[in-house]
């Protein structure tokens with residue numbers, strides 16, 4: 664049985680297969696290929712796009728999606744093995760995964776990290792615990808990576824560029840008033856490097872480097888695919904000649920769980936917001952972001968309303984790639 668927890672363990676060829684299927688599904692969106700099938704979508708954190716696109720995608724393929732919000736409209740869940748459950752959680756993931764596996768053919772989970780201890784969160788234990796106890800395939804709807812967003816990003820790039828090999832992809836840290844999850848940034852590194860792009864990680868200073876497991880994977884994938892990976896703290900150099908500017912804000916990992924201390928760094932970097940002036944340095948580059956996005960904080964109105972902004976394409980493509988993932992995992 665295959666899960667979709669991270670693209671790290673999916674080959675370029677397998678990912679290409681998913682993207683090719685997604686392109687076909689985009690042309691022919693309503694089918695009956697998942698008639699009688701169901702997916703449980705467990706959200707431990709808010710969502711607009713992920714929830715809508717999975718629910719709608721399942722319906723468009725003839726199946727049913729059940730949305731559960733543990734701790735809100737479903738019992739709170741404990742994920743730690745061996746926990747003495749005297750806290751708020753009423754049941755353990757062992758039973759939740761077992762029961763949902765009896766009811767449904769697939770299980771999706773969104774479980775953001777706890778933002779207390781990165782050495783723990785970086786192990787992605789919550790979704791791995793679900794996958795361990797489930798007897799049906801599990802899909803990651805965002806933990807410390809966001810593989811569905813990765814596929815939507817790469818589909819959008821392929822639609823615009825065709826071959827993405829050695830296109831300059833700039834992943835830029837951007838301003839936000841508080842430290843956010845690194846998941847989408849980690850994922851952008853993984854997919855752009857796996858597809859042979861020339862990847863620049865632009866961040867304000869060394870404290871904003873991404874976890875070594877993702878940076879080293881990006882180096883390895885770049886070597887394998889004939890692309891490149893570099894880190895820059897120079898805005899002008901990074902934007903210069905870019906084919907794609909992909910923005911995300913995230914917290915500085917050395918200050919993980921200490922937002923007040925992190926603020927002393929963060930407050931200096933409002934100028935990392937994506938603006939038309941910066942985009943003018945690119946080679947007629949595209950701009951995207953996973954959304955949600957605070958306008959005139961992460962990117963200016965001018966960027967968001969420009970011809971080169973492809974955020975809506977990427978959001979739409981979530982629908983198509985996730986349908987491809989569900990079909991693939993069920994072997995249909």
Ligand code: CP
Nearest residue numbers: 710711712713953954
């Ligand atoms: N990009 C994304 O996952 O959006 P939501 O948080 O709204 O699901």
